[in-house]
Amino acid sequence: MATTTELAAEAPEGIGILLPAGADLFWGAVCFVILFGVLWKAVLPKARKALAERTDAIEGGIERAEAAQTEAQEVLEQYKAQLAEARHEAARLRQEAQEQGAALIAEMRAEGQRQREEIVAAGHAQVEADRKVASAALRQDIGKLATDLAGKLVGESLEDHARQSRVIDRFLDDLEEKAEATR
Amino acid sequence: MEHPLNAHALTPTPLAAGDGFHTPSIAEFFPDAVLFEGTIFELTRIRMALILITLVIAALFVIGMRKPKLVPRGGQNVAEVAIDFVRNQIAFETLGKKEGNRYLPYLVTLFFFVFGANILAITPGVNIAATSTIGLPFLLAIITWAIYHVQGVREHGFVGYVKVQTVVPGVPKALAPVVILLEALQALVIRPFSLMLRLMANMMAGHILLVLFFSGASYLLLEGGGLLPVAGVGSAVMGLAFTGFELFVAALQAYIFTLLTAMYINMAISHEH
Numbered sequence: 001m002a003t004t005t006e007l008a009a010e011a012p013e014g015i016g017i018l019l020p021a022g023a024d025l026f027w028g029a030v031c032f033v034i035l036f037g038v039l040w041k042a043v044l045p046k047a048r049k050a051l052a053e054r055t056d057a058i059e060g061g062i063e064r065a066e067a068a069q070t071e072a073q074e075v076l077e078q079y080k081a082q083l084a085e086a087r088h089e090a091a092r093l094r095q096e097a098q099e100q101g102a103a104l105i106a107e108m109r110a111e112g113q114r115q116r117e118e119i120v121a122a123g124h125a126q127v128e129a130d131r132k133v134a135s136a137a138l139r140q141d142i143g144k145l146a147t148d149l150a151g152k153l154v155g156e157s158l159e160d161h162a163r164q165s166r167v168i169d170r171f172l173d174d175l176e177e178k179a180e181a182t183r
Numbered sequence: 184m185e186h187p188l189n190a191h192a193l194t195p196t197p198l199a200a201g202d203g204f205h206t207p208s209i210a211e212f213f214p215d216a217v218l219f220e221g222t223i224f225e226l227t228r229i230r231m232a233l234i235l236i237t238l239v240i241a242a243l244f245v246i247g248m249r250k251p252k253l254v255p256r257g258g259q260n261v262a263e264v265a266i267d268f269v270r271n272q273i274a275f276e277t278l279g280k281k282e283g284n285r286y287l288p289y290l291v292t293l294f295f296f297v298f299g300a301n302i303l304a305i306t307p308g309v310n311i312a313a314t315s316t317i318g319l320p321f322l323l324a325i326i327t328w329a330i331y332h333v334q335g336v337r338e339h340g341f342v343g344y345v346k347v348q349t350v351v352p353g354v355p356k357a358l359a360p361v362v363i364l365l366e367a368l369q370a371l372v373i374r375p376f377s378l379m380l381r382l383m384a385n386m387m388a389g390h391i392l393l394v395l396f397f398s399g400a401s402y403l404l405l406e407g408g409g410l411l412p413v414a415g416v417g418s419a420v421m422g423l424a425f426t427g428f429e430l431f432v433a434a435l436q437a438y439i440f441t442l443l444t445a446m447y448i449n450m451a452i453s454h455e456h
Contacts, residue, residue: 011208013209017209020318021225021316022223023223023225023318024319024322027230028233028313028318028322031237032237032296032322034237035237035292035295035299039244039295043247043262044287044288046248047251047266050259053253057253
């Protein structure tokens with residue numbers, strides 16, 4: 001390094017330090033232009049592009065997430081609607097089944113009633129018929145017994161049928177009248 | 184370093200009364216030419232360092248942004264953070280998004296050029312910022328000055344631009360001429376001058392401080408008697424601390440220069456007054 005005095009001879013003094021040296025301006029300008037050119041043409045466009053792509057990616061991601069959320073919401077709504085519909089349908093079916101069951105029970109009850117009445121009626125008819133048969137048989141038997149008895153008592157055979165039956169009838173009518181009277 | 188005897192003979196100032204104390208002087212900012220002496224292409228070690236740091240910065244950015252990925256890694260991350268700082272903290276903050284993007288190339292270049300030139304102050308082997316002589320600050324201040332005038336005239340037309348820069352609304356009629364004169368002086372002279380001088384003076388003072396501390400440390404440690412070497416250690420520690428501080432100043436001055444440039448451009452092209 002040179003000594004202070006040697007340097008001092010070249011160094012500007014006083015206001016002189018505010019006068020730019022031509023070489024400083026020249027090399028400064030060269031360096032500035034180099035840096036400006038590189039940054040302007042090569043670096044900043046790439047930085048700008050990277051930033052735009054990143055913004056796109058982030059915003060795109062947010063948009064996609066929002067779309068997915070909307071879709072999920074829609075599916076949920078649909079599902080809820082379907083569930084409500086199914087519940088409604090189930091309730092309707094249950095009610096229908098209840099109604100049908102009740103109708104069935106009523107119908108069966110009516111049928112049972114009818115059958116019972118039929119059976120009862122048939123029984124009554126049977127009983128009546130049996131009674132009539134029995135009554136007729138009895139009448140005949142009693143007639144025969146009575147005539148037999150009377151014949152034995154009177155000692156004469158009452159063969160004549162007409163007379164026989166007239167007597168029997170009269171006898172029976174008398175009996176019935178007595179029965180009626182005693183009642 | 185000078186030879187002690189030689190220095191004793193040549194620098195008989197009170198501060199350098201002892202042997203070999205190196206006083207920081209203005210001469211250090213004007214080192215010898217290495218090449219092309221006396222021409223406009225004259226290269227000194229400072230100018231060569233400036234060229235080198237410019238190429239290094241350009242290369243770092245080019246390598247960092249060579250293949251930009253969606254998710255930045257390593258060099259790209261650093262380059263993007265650096266660009267984003269100027270974009271968001273200076274350009275968008277001052278000029279808004281549209282105009283900020285328009286002037287971004289100049290502002291980014293300005294910031295990193297000034298920062299690169301400034302950190303030469305603490306680059307071992309260089310130790311003087313390229314911005315501590317008037318040349319570079321002058322050049323950059325003139326570019327900023329030209330940009331805001333040209334863009335202002337483009338935006339408002341010549342008459343409109345003169346009005347924008349000089350007429351302050353709400354000034355009493357009697358004072359108007361004075362205010363107009365002051366505003367014109369500000370736009371034409373004071374702004375570029377303050378830009379230029381602030382940068383140069385800061386970097387020059389930083390260098391002088393560092394020289395003072397380190398040459399003091401060297402003198403006290405090597406030649407001081409008694410307890411003086413202890414003070415020399417203190418001086419060295421202060422020198423290291425101020426080296427860190429110079430790094431901060433380098434970034435701060437680059438930021439201030441760039442921010443003021445953005446603000447001056449905004450004042451010139453803005454429609455709201």
